[in-house]
Amino acid sequence: MKISSTVEWAIHCCSLLAGLPKETSLTGKELAEFHGVPHPYLAKALQTLSHDGILNTVSGPKGGYQLAKKPNKVSLLDIVLSIEGNDPCFECDEIRRKGPTALEKSPSYKRPCLIASAMWNAEKVWRDELAKVKLSDLLEQVKSKVDPRQLKKAQKWIEQRKA
Amino acid sequence: MKISSTVEWAIHCCSLLAGLPKETSLTGKELAEFHGVPHPYLAKALQTLSHDGILNTVSGPKGGYQLAKKPNKVSLLDIVLSIEGNDPCFECDEIRRKGPTALEKSPSYKRPCLIASAMWNAEKVWRDELAKVKLSDLLEQVKSKVDPRQLKKAQKWIEQRKA
DNA sequence: CCTATTGCGGATAAAATATATCCGTGATAG
DNA sequence: CTATCACGGATATATTTTATCCGCAATAGG
Ligand code: SF4
Ligand code: SF4
Numbered sequence: 001m002k003i004s005s006t007v008e009w010a011i012h013c014c015s016l017l018a019g020l021p022k023e024t025s026l027t028g029k030e031l032a033e034f035h036g037v038p039h040p041y042l043a044k045a046l047q048t049l050s051h052d053g054i055l056n057t058v059s060g061p062k063g064g065y066q067l068a069k070k071p072n073k074v075s076l077l078d079i080v081l082s083i084e085g086n087d088p089c090f091e092c093d094e095i096r097r098k099g100p101t102a103l104e105k106s107p108s109y110k111r112p113c114l115i116a117s118a119m120w121n122a123e124k125v126w127r128d129e130l131a132k133v134k135l136s137d138l139l140e141q142v143k144s145k146v147d148p149r150q151l152k153k154a155q156k157w158i159e160q161r162k163a
Numbered sequence: 164m165k166i167s168s169t170v171e172w173a174i175h176c177c178s179l180l181a182g183l184p185k186e187t188s189l190t191g192k193e194l195a196e197f198h199g200v201p202h203p204y205l206a207k208a209l210q211t212l213s214h215d216g217i218l219n220t221v222s223g224p225k226g227g228y229q230l231a232k233k234p235n236k237v238s239l240l241d242i243v244l245s246i247e248g249n250d251p252c253f254e255c256d257e258i259r260r261k262g263p264t265a266l267e268k269s270p271s272y273k274r275p276c277l278i279a280s281a282m283w284n285a286e287k288v289w290r291d292e293l294a295k296v297k298l299s300d301l302l303e304q305v306k307s308k309v310d311p312r313q314l315k316k317a318q319k320w321i322e323q324r325k326a
Numbered sequence: 327c328c329t330a331t332t333g334c335g336g337a338t339a340a341a342a343t344a345t346a347t348c349c350g351t352g353a354t355a356g
Numbered sequence: 357c358t359a360t361c362a363c364g365g366a367t368a369t370a371t372t373t374t375a376t377c378c379g380c381a382a383t384a385g386g
Contacts, residue, residue, distance in 0.1 A: 002372090027360085027361065029361085043362080043363090044364095046362085047364080057361090057362060057363090058362085059360090059362050060359095060361060060362085061358095061361065063360075063362065064361075064362085065362090
């Protein structure tokens with residue numbers, strides 16, 4: 001029950017791109033440097049996000065990544081599922097069909113078992129909660145909760161590369 | 164973001180023990196055989212559950228495991244946290260403090276960041292949902308949703324060992 | 327007391343994932 | 357034509373999960 005740190009990187013990248021002026025893009029290398037994470041590995045995540053239609057990519061010089069949709073159309077769930085895959089976190093091994101007391105065949109086996117249902121239900125509320133949070137919500141909060149000095153610094157850093 | 168299969172085994176064991184008649188206990192070996200899972204490994208999980216006060220253990224011949232509390236006092240969350248540990252599933256690497264745009268020091272770093280808060284909030288609703296489901300709830304549903312033939316078979320299997 | 331059964335705890339091994347890197351290819355701006 | 361950049365596959369390393377083993381302590385029953 002642990003979420004890979006790639007997810008954190010991906011969310012950071014997406015929020016950063018979401019806050020960029022129109023038509024501005026960042027390269028994989030720049031995104032890696034900005035966040036202080038290894039470039040070749042982050043590239044894989046960006047590739048996945050691109051593949052899932054969350055990011056747009058442009059090849060060649062002046063290329064890079066942009067958010068593919070409006071920030072209010074991308075939720076944290078979208079990003080998490082893209083990186084982690086959308087398999088349920090609880091995988092049922094069908095234990096009820098193993099061991100000496102299992103039946104050869106039973107109609108009740110066609111329905112998901114009680115334990116699995118409960119776990120999947122919990123995962124559903126988790127997903128619903130993440131789906132509520134859009135990148136636009138994060139941007140909103142950034143303005144009021146992040147140190148203005150850091151925002152300034154970040155803005156300068158980006159302008160410098162895009163000049 | 165995957166829950167280890169040990170959790171599934173643990174829940175199965177606990178629900179089985181929860182449905183047992185008073186003063187009946189099962190050994191680790193029996194629990195493993197019943198569910199068709201490797202005994203030495205399951206033993207670790209049982210040990211953990213015992214350590215966390217979910218199961219009672221008795222050493223020596225005629226020993227084994229019993230549920231330590233009333234079935235309505237043990238939730239799925241209790242079991243999940245016992246086996247998986249209660250670290251949050253989203254671990255923040257404090258990326259905001261890395262990279263070229265980070266500040267040496269800022270009061271805003273003392274508060275959890277927006278991304279982390281959102282993830283933790285989602286985990287909270289997940290936990291709350293699991294906390295709602297008690298072993299007694301599962302037992303209730305077992306009666307109506309599990310094939311009666313399997314219940315009978317299980318009951319017989321247990322009586323045979325305890326005779 | 328003696329013995330057989332059972333859980334406990336630590337050490338260890340094997341398998342599966344997550345993390346990280348590398349390189350050849352194709353796209354494209356200048 | 358060239359330098360830049362994303363893509364995709366192959367590969368290496370680290371960490372976690374899964375699984376096993378063994379000596380010890382507890383205890384029921386003879
Ligand atoms: S479906 Fe339920 S009973 Fe069956 S194996 Fe999964 S968790 Fe166990
Ligand atoms: S998620 Fe928030 S707290 Fe965690 S690293 Fe990113 S900025 Fe920092």
